[in-house]
Amino acid sequence: MMDEQALKARLPDSVAARIQTIKLTDGTVTLVLEASGLDADNRAGLESAVKQMLGEAEGVSEVRVAMVADRAPAPPVAPAPKTPRIIAVGSGKGGVGKSTLTANLAVALARMGRKVGVVDADVYGPSQPTLFDNKGAKPEGRNEKLVPVPSRHGVPVLSMGHLVEPGKALAWRGPMAGNAMAQLVDAHWGDTELLLIDLPPGTGDVQLTMLSKFKPEGAVIVSTPQDLALIDAQRAANLFETGKVPIIGLVENMSGYTCPSCGEVSDPFGKGGVEDASEGTGIPFLGRIPLAMEIRISSDAGSPSAAGDSAEAEPFRDIARKLSDWLDAASKSEAAVSKENA
Incomplete structure (x- = not known):
C-alpha cells in the first residue's frame, strides 16, 4: 500500500x-x-x-x-502629503500693511531655505497677485483641489484674485467667504512646509472658519502706531487667544517716514505705540517697518522688498528670522512632548 x-x-x-x-x-x-x-x-x-x-x-x-500562488506584493502606498504648518497674519483693521508684511515675510523665509506658500484669505480685497506679480494667472484643478500659482520668488500663492476677473466685486455672504478660504488652504501645496495666511481685517467669518478647520500654529498681529489701529489689533489678538492660538508677536508698520529731500524723520502715524502695547500685554514685539516710498514702489511692481538686499529689506528679514526661530522652538517643544508621551 x-x-x-x-x-x-x-x-x-x-x-x-x-x-x-x-x-x-x-x-x-x-x-x-x-x-x-x-x-x-x-x-x-x-x-x-x-x-x-x-x-x-x-x-x-x-x-x-x-x-x-503567493499573492503579488501590494503596490507601495504613497505617503499622505504632509500638512503645512500654518501661520496667520492678521490685523484688526484694513490698510495697516498686513498683506505687504505677509508677502515680504514669505520671500524672506524662502530665501532662508524654508518652503513657504501664501494664502490670500482676504476674499473681498485680494492683494497677493499684485504683490507677487502673477495677476491674471489661473490655478489649475487636480482631483477637485486647486494647484497654487507659482511666483518668480519661489513662493506659491493662492488668492481669490486668481479666480475672479480683475476688478470684479464679490457680493458674498460670510459663510461663502469662509468656504472660499477653506478651498484655498486645502489645496495641492506639494512640498510646501509653511503656509502664511494673509487674513482679511477684522474678526469675521473667514477668521472663524480658519480657527475651526485649519487652526494656525501661531499668529502675527500687524498694526500702525495710532491708537485706533491698536484698539482693533487688540481685538484680533483676543480672537486668536480665545481660539488658543499663540500670538507670536506684534509688528509696528508705517513707523516713521524719512523725507527723501531733507532726510528729516517724521511720524505721521505716531511711533512706539505697538511696542508699548507689547510691553503692556506681554506679547513679544517683533519689530517695526518704516513708511518708505521704496517699499510702496516695489510692492506695486510685484517685487517685495525682501527679494533684494536694500535697506528696506532688513526689517522684513529681521522679523522673518524671529519667526523662523519661533517655528524651530515650537518644533522642538512638540518633539519633546511627543517623546514624553511615547
Whole structure:
C-alpha cells in the first residue's frame, strides 16, 4: 500500500518541490501545489501530469489537485502629503500693511531655505497677485483641489484674485467667504512646509472658519502706531487667544517716514505705540517697518522688498528670522512632548 512519501517519490523533483501538502485517505490523494510563476496553461498541464502519475499508483482511485500562488506584493502606498504648518497674519483693521508684511515675510523665509506658500484669505480685497506679480494667472484643478500659482520668488500663492476677473466685486455672504478660504488652504501645496495666511481685517467669518478647520500654529498681529489701529489689533489678538492660538508677536508698520529731500524723520502715524502695547500685554514685539516710498514702489511692481538686499529689506528679514526661530522652538517643544508621551 502506497503512503504519502512513496507517492511524492513518483513525481519529478521539480514537481515535488511545489508540494505544500499531500494526503492519502481511502484511495483518494489530495495535493496542494504551489503554482507561483505559472500561467494558466502551465497550471493546467501540471495538474494533468500529476493526476496521471499518481493515478497509476497502486491503491489510488482518485487524485485531487489544488493550486495556490503567493499573492503579488501590494503596490507601495504613497505617503499622505504632509500638512503645512500654518501661520496667520492678521490685523484688526484694513490698510495697516498686513498683506505687504505677509508677502515680504514669505520671500524672506524662502530665501532662508524654508518652503513657504501664501494664502490670500482676504476674499473681498485680494492683494497677493499684485504683490507677487502673477495677476491674471489661473490655478489649475487636480482631483477637485486647486494647484497654487507659482511666483518668480519661489513662493506659491493662492488668492481669490486668481479666480475672479480683475476688478470684479464679490457680493458674498460670510459663510461663502469662509468656504472660499477653506478651498484655498486645502489645496495641492506639494512640498510646501509653511503656509502664511494673509487674513482679511477684522474678526469675521473667514477668521472663524480658519480657527475651526485649519487652526494656525501661531499668529502675527500687524498694526500702525495710532491708537485706533491698536484698539482693533487688540481685538484680533483676543480672537486668536480665545481660539488658543499663540500670538507670536506684534509688528509696528508705517513707523516713521524719512523725507527723501531733507532726510528729516517724521511720524505721521505716531511711533512706539505697538511696542508699548507689547510691553503692556506681554506679547513679544517683533519689530517695526518704516513708511518708505521704496517699499510702496516695489510692492506695486510685484517685487517685495525682501527679494533684494536694500535697506528696506532688513526689517522684513529681521522679523522673518524671529519667526523662523519661533517655528524651530515650537518644533522642538512638540518633539519633546511627543517623546514624553511615547
